[in-house]
Amino acid sequence: MSAAPLTALAHDSWPLWVKTSAGAGEPALNVVEPESVEDVCRVLGELARSGRAATALGGASNVVGCLYSSEPCTYLSMRKLNRVLAIDTDNCTVTVQAGAYGGELERELNAHGMTLGHYPQSLEISTVGGWIATRAIGTFSGLYGGIENTLLAVTAVLGDGSLVETPLTPRTVGGPSVAMMFVGAEGTHGVVTSATLRIYPCAERHVHDAWILPSLADALALAQAFVQRGLHPAMLRVYDGAESRSLLGAGAQGEDASVMIVAFEGLDEVVDAQYGAAERALREAGASACPQVAEAWFERRYDAPAFLTRIREPGFIGDAIDVVAWWSGALDAHSAIASAIREHGASACYAHFSHFYHQGSSIYFIFEVQADDDAAAAQRYRDIWRAVMQTAQRLDVGIAHHHGIGAVRRPWLQCGSPSLQALTGRLRDAFDPRRVLAPENLTPGVAVFPQAQPGGGVNP
Numbered sequence: 106m107s108a109a110p111l112t113a114l115a116h117d118s119w120p121l122w123v124k125t126s127a128g129a130g131e132p133a134l135n136v137v138e139p140e141s142v143e144d145v146c147r148v149l150g151e152l153a154r155s156g157r158a159a160t161a162l163g164g165a166s167n168v169v170g171c172l173y174s175s176e177p178c179t180y181l182s183m184r185k186l187n188r189v190l191a192i193d194t195d196n197c198t199v200t201v202q203a204g205a206y207g208g209e210l211e212r213e214l215n216a217h218g219m220t221l222g223h224y225p226q227s228l229e230i231s232t233v234g235g236w237i238a239t240r241a242i243g244t245f246s247g248l249y250g251g252i253e254n255t256l257l258a259v260t261a262v263l264g265d266g267s268l269v270e271t272p273l274t275p276r277t278v279g280g281p282s283v284a285m286m287f288v289g290a291e292g293t294h295g296v297v298t299s300a301t302l303r304i305y306p307c308a309e310r311h312v313h314d315a316w317i318l319p320s321l322a323d324a325l326a327l328a329q330a331f332v333q334r335g336l337h338p339a340m341l342r343v344y345d346g347a348e349s350r351s352l353l354g355a356g357a358q359g360e361d362a363s364v365m366i367v368a369f370e371g372l373d374e375v376v377d378a379q380y381g382a383a384e385r386a387l388r389e390a391g392a393s394a395c396p397q398v399a400e401a402w403f404e405r406r407y408d409a410p411a412f413l414t415r416i417r418e419p420g421f422i423g424d425a426i427d428v429v430a431w432w433s434g435a436l437d438a439h440s441a442i443a444s445a446i447r448e449h450g451a452s453a454c455y456a457h458f459s460h461f462y463h464q465g466s467s468i469y470f471i472f473e474v475q476a477d478d479d480a481a482a483a484q485r486y487r488d489i490w491r492a493v494m495q496t497a498q499r500l501d502v503g504i505a506h507h508h509g510i511g512a513v514r515r516p517w518l519q520c521g522s523p524s525l526q527a528l529t530g531r532l533r534d535a536f537d538p539r540r541v542l543a544p545e546n547l548t549p550g551v552a553v554f555p556q557a558q559p560g561g562g563v564n565p
């Protein structure tokens with residue numbers, strides 16, 4: 106096993122942590138690189154015996170501070186456990202080590218005529234283990250679902266260094282699914298070393314297009330009708346007025362116009378029928394086509410967003426906040442949260458809806474702050490997050506859709522009734538009796554929020 110620290114890695118992709126470490130000489134994370142499952146068992150066993158904290162490290166692409174720890178911690182980089190172990194095209198499964206990056210896995214599957222159907226924007230920089238731990242979702246969730254719909258079985262090392270392997274069957278039999286207990290656990294239930302995932306034959310045909318609807322209310326009503334009546338575009342995105350204007354160019358449409366991007370894929374005739382039905386409904390709702398917007402989206406679908414590429418600019422900070430709303434409250438939630446973001450000092454705020462369910466939808470707010478210096482920007486950042494989380498909780502909106510809880514949402518994490526909290530605590534003890542695995546993660550009430558330093562700069 107290599108014990109060489111990854112000297113460059115001082116943070117994950119949480120904007121506030123990235124900002125914090127800028128020029129602050131932040132020390133590299135203490136990283137070890139297991140080369141085998143036995144290495145993982147041994148390292149975790151040793152750390153557990155000495156009561157020291159350990160956190161699994163995937164691509165470090167999470168944007169909420171899942172890897173942030175206020176106490177010293179050993180990070181187990183999974184990057185050397187990155188092999189595809191088996192591709193079964195008959196039963197449509199792939200077994201892959203947890204450190205495999207999404208892009209590499211997808212290319213290997215494509216060479217066999219198969220796809221995972223899991224295409225997060227971070228495909229090239231995130232790993233299978235990270236997807237499971239954060240309950241990640243890809244942009245084609247309408248057809249392939251989130252990672253919870255893709256995962257069949259895991260092999261994982263628990264907090265005491267013991268190895269577990271969950272049964273592999275087409276559907277869980279005999280009791281609750283233990284594999285699912287690793288989904289969204291943010292590394293607290295074990296270090297996933299490999300997973301068996303569902304795969305699909307590559308689509309025979311793919312179509313996509315973009316449309317402009319008179320208003321966000323019109324676009325959402327149509328999206329709701331699609332999913333509740335059984336029309337499931339592989340990808341469906343609805344943009345609010347502000348983001349639509351930035352996609353279309355200023356002055357191209359009215360203030361309220363809302364862009365919808367739709368994509369279907371699968372068998373030729375099925376795609377034809379589905380797209381035909383969607384197109385009819387769009388025209389009846391008064392939509393006009395703007396195909397260039399869909400083309401541009403596909404061309405840039407894996408690019409890093411501006412709020413991350415601009416993060417080092419003095420006085421600038423930005424972020425994306427994903428929440429999940431009921432259909433009955435989606436419009437109100439959008440308007441209340443967007444207002445809260447603007448009122449707390451954002452220089453720009455956009456939103457889109459991009460993962461749809463029978464009961465509701467995700468809402469993804471992007472905000473930017475331009476302040477006089479980094480400390481002022483960080484203060485506004487915290488104010489905005491606080492306002493969004495409080496507004497969401499007031500409106501019965503789920504505080505997270507797919508980015509996870511991490512450090513940034515921890516102050517608002519609610520774990521239900523005292524008896525439910527006690528039960529989840531006992532479950533966690535069963536997976537990790539000494540509480541060495543990412544001990545701060547998913548622990549309600551532990552507020553770890555980097556603070557602004559007087560005179561500029563921010564430090565945790």
Ligand SMILES: Cc1cc2nc3c(=O)[nH]c(=O)nc-3n(C[C@H](O)[C@H](O)[C@H](O)COP(=O)(O)OP(=O)(O)OC[C@H]3O[C@@H](n4cnc5c(N)ncnc54)[C@H](O)[C@@H]3O)c2cc1C
Pocket residue numbers: 117118160161162163164165166167168171172183203204224225226227230231232233234235236237238239240241242243244291292293295296297298408409410413507508509543546
């Ligand atoms: C530009 C950009 C776009 C993004 N787009 C999307 C998107 O479309 N959809 C989406 O869902 N997310 C998206 N994200 C967020 C991020 O990519 C996901 O949260 C991703 O799942 C994190 O994977 P990772 O390998 O980078 O994990 P890391 O960031 O390294 O770790 C995240 C958490 O997972 C745990 N973990 C990692 N590996 C393991 C393991 N083997 N066993 C147990 N726990 C483990 C860590 O301990 C940590 O708690 C995006 C991020 C960026 C920067």
